[in-house]
Amino acid sequence: MTDNRIPLAGVIGHPVAHSRSPKLHGYWLKTLELPGFYVPMDVTPADFKTVVRALPKAGFVGANVTVPHKETAMHLADHVSDRASVIGAANTLVFRDDGSIHADNTDGYGFIENLRSGAPDWNPQDGPAVVFGAGGAARAVLSALSDAGVPEIILTNRTRSRADHLKEEFGQRIRVVDWVQAGNVIESAELVVNTTSLGMQGQPELRVPLDGLQPGAVVTDLVYAPLKTRLLRQAEDAGCTTVDGLGMLLHQAVPGFERWFGIRPVVDAATRAAALA
Ligand code: ATR
Numbered sequence: 538m539t540d541n542r543i544p545l546a547g548v549i550g551h552p553v554a555h556s557r558s559p560k561l562h563g564y565w566l567k568t569l570e571l572p573g574f575y576v577p578m579d580v581t582p583a584d585f586k587t588v589v590r591a592l593p594k595a596g597f598v599g600a601n602v603t604v605p606h607k608e609t610a611m612h613l614a615d616h617v618s619d620r621a622s623v624i625g626a627a628n629t630l631v632f633r634d635d636g637s638i639h640a641d642n643t644d645g646y647g648f649i650e651n652l653r654s655g656a657p658d659w660n661p662q663d664g665p666a667v668v669f670g671a672g673g674a675a676r677a678v679l680s681a682l683s684d685a686g687v688p689e690i691i692l693t694n695r696t697r698s699r700a701d702h703l704k705e706e707f708g709q710r711i712r713v714v715d716w717v718q719a720g721n722v723i724e725s726a727e728l729v730v731n732t733t734s735l736g737m738q739g740q741p742e743l744r745v746p747l748d749g750l751q752p753g754a755v756v757t758d759l760v761y762a763p764l765k766t767r768l769l770r771q772a773e774d775a776g777c778t779t780v781d782g783l784g785m786l787l788h789q790a791v792p793g794f795e796r797w798f799g800i801r802p803v804v805d806a807a808t809r810a811a812a813l814a
Pocket of ligand 1: 694695732741
């Protein structure tokens with residue numbers, strides 16, 4: 538900012554009341570003793586562009602963007618990072634001093650950082666990953682796994698055409714299998730990722746048969762409410778390393794916070810507790 542106003546940031550969604558981001562960023566601002574505020578903003582799709590364009594004038598240095606605005610946010614920006622454009626959606630906006638808007642997507646980064654810290658022995662090159670789901674969250678995961686060098690990604694989704702479409706976009710390393718076959722490919726997996734909403738509070742359970750899970754595999758769920766999903770419980774029982782989805786939320790927030798407020802925050806046990814409070 539060119540003036541000395543207190544920097545503001547926030548998360549824009551519709552709805553947004555469930556978001557953990559205000560607690561998380563508020564915790565970092567407080568513990569790092571930085572001036573600034575981070576607020577939830579419930580904005581309808583009809584108002585989104587108008588609101589975003591006005592925010593810098595009110596002292597906002599940037600914003601996170603969540604459902605249903607992530608695609609619009611990318612299209613509205615003046616500059617789009619490569620990773621946001623590959624994913625086709627943005628979750629982090631930076632309002633620059635010259636009035637332009639920069640869009641980034643840190644979901645894939647958050648996903649990989651969470652895996653690296655929760656399963657430090659996982660080596661992407663070691664073998665196939667099985668990914669459940671082909672929605673927006675899957676796009677970030679596929680792009681991150683490809684970049685990390687996973688040799689084969691076995692993708693399965695209830696609606697097969699969506700998975701086929703992602704294969705066309707994200708390349709040859711993806712093999713699509715039918716949803717009813719999901720249980721049969723688990724055996725070969727070094728990594729299993731749930732990107733669907735199944736298992737989330739208020740949603741049906743993920744019913745893929747998991748008998749084939751190998752004890753050495755790493756299993757992670759993007760669902761973080763509940764923290765320990767049925768998938769993670771079953772994986773634990775099978776002797777797998779499990780990584781819950783809250784860490785992805787925490788890690789994806791790091792680059793935005795650093796850009797807006799000038800200090801790179803750390804993700805540790807206290808950060809987790811603050812986001813859950
Ligand atoms: P997000 O952006 O969070 O990924 P999304 O684009 O709505 O959200 O995708 C939700 C994912 O959960 C999809 O893979 C969806 O499968 P479909 O593509 O077949 O819709 C999956 N999903 C949601 N409810 C499901 C259910 N009852 N059974 C199987 N898959 C389900």
